[in-house]
Amino acid sequence: MLGLLFGGLALFAAVAALSEQDDRAFTPAMVYLGLGAVLSLGLGLFGVELLSPIDDAEVIERLAELAVIIALFSAGLRLDRELRLRRWASPLLLLALVMPATIAAVAALGAGLMGLSVGAAIILAAALAPTDPVLAGDLQVGPPGSEDEPEPRFALTAEAGLNDGLAFPFVLLGVFVAEQGGTDWLGEWLATDVLYAVVVGLVIGALAGHLLGRLVPELHRRDLLAPRLEGFVAVASVLVIYAVTELAGAYGFLAAFAGGVAFRRYEHEHELHGPIHEGAEVVEKVTELAMVLLLGSTVTIAGLGEPGVGGWLLALLLLFAIRPVLTVVSLAVTRTPLAERGFIGWFGIRGIGSFYYAAVALGTGVLSADEAGTVYWTIVVCTGLSIVLHGITASPFTRRLGL
Helix, strand or coil, X not given: CHHHXXXXXXXXXXXXXXXXXXXXXXXXXXXXXXXHHHHHHHHHHCCCCCCCCCCCHHXXXXXXXXXXXXXXXXXXXXXXXXXXXXXXXXXXXXXXXXXXXXXXXXHHHHHHCCCCCHHHHHHHHHHHCCCCCCCCHHHCCCCCCCCCCCHHHHHHHHHHHHHHHHCHHHHHHXXXXXXXXXXXXXXXXXXXXXXXXXXXXXXXXXXXXXHHHHHHHHHHHCCCCCHHHCHHHHHHHXXXXXXXXXXXXXXXXXXXXXXXXXXXHCCCCCCCHHXXXXXXXXXXXXXXXXXXXXXHCCCCHHHHXXXXXHHHHHHHHHHHHHHHHHHHHHHHHCXXXXXXXXXXXXXXXXXXXXXXXXXXXXXCCCCCHHHHHHXXXXXXXXXXXXXXXXXXXXXHHHHHHCC
16 A cells, blocks of 8 residues: 555656656656655665565566667657668767777776676676667657757667667677687577577568558558557557567567657658657656666665675766767767767666666576676666766756757
């Protein structure tokens, strides 16, 4: 009953946080995180533990999985820009240069500063590398049909849509290094977990999104889809796309984003994209609330000490130096002004996707209990700092650049 009471109060707070949020000096995620911490403290006084981040890793994995795939499909639906290489230069450079370099830098710091094994350091780096489509929603492009699509918002949206799937091979790389060592598995990893899973994921997502784009107008013409139910199409679509892709052994995150993009590209001007996107956005906000509350409720003072000085320093270096510097340098070949490159670099928000990858890796059992705890709590620290710092600066920075 205490849980239900808190849940009702949290929903009231969520409605307030989401209302007129552009005029506030905080993001909804900051409110959710604070509520989760209060919940953790309150239940701790009664000796109640809601969730063990290590023992209940599969619960976190499944909930984070749902939140991320809906956010990815929703992000794909937002993108109106034509599929031309030059027009997508910024996010492609972020994926090809910034993300691998971030993984290398964080892995080196994880091993050097924190004393992690190579496998654990790679897992930590891969989990922290992708930006988050869930928590970054307020900084992304507007709903389908929005006329204005500033380059920083587009770059952050497309990057978050693609890098959540592209981080998976590196997570598996860390698992293989921790479990097997050596390099005998390297060829299979490249062929199966990189080439096959990435390509097939994108292909299935694009084809499924296109087919769904053809199907929905036909359902309308035959009066088989009531307008009030259009929003549920997004949820149904992404569940089908994700499940089919995962059954094929490919990356469902990539397929979810590609499906949203393909769905949007089919009959580009069709009016149904608005309601469908609105439906996806509602579910996305609810899952964001649930996940941040849940993760916040696992936070303890003892847990925040797990990463040690090295882990806290790594988190600060990632947010203040590694991501911003790599982004500014990598995007220098584009025509993006320095201020906008700095904006893109600063708002590399870490979030729900990082917990999903951590839960997947920890669920394999390849890490010792000590290293598993260190990896998880370092992600908690980094994500918490990201939510607070990026949440405080989101409104003033976007106003200053006129975005």
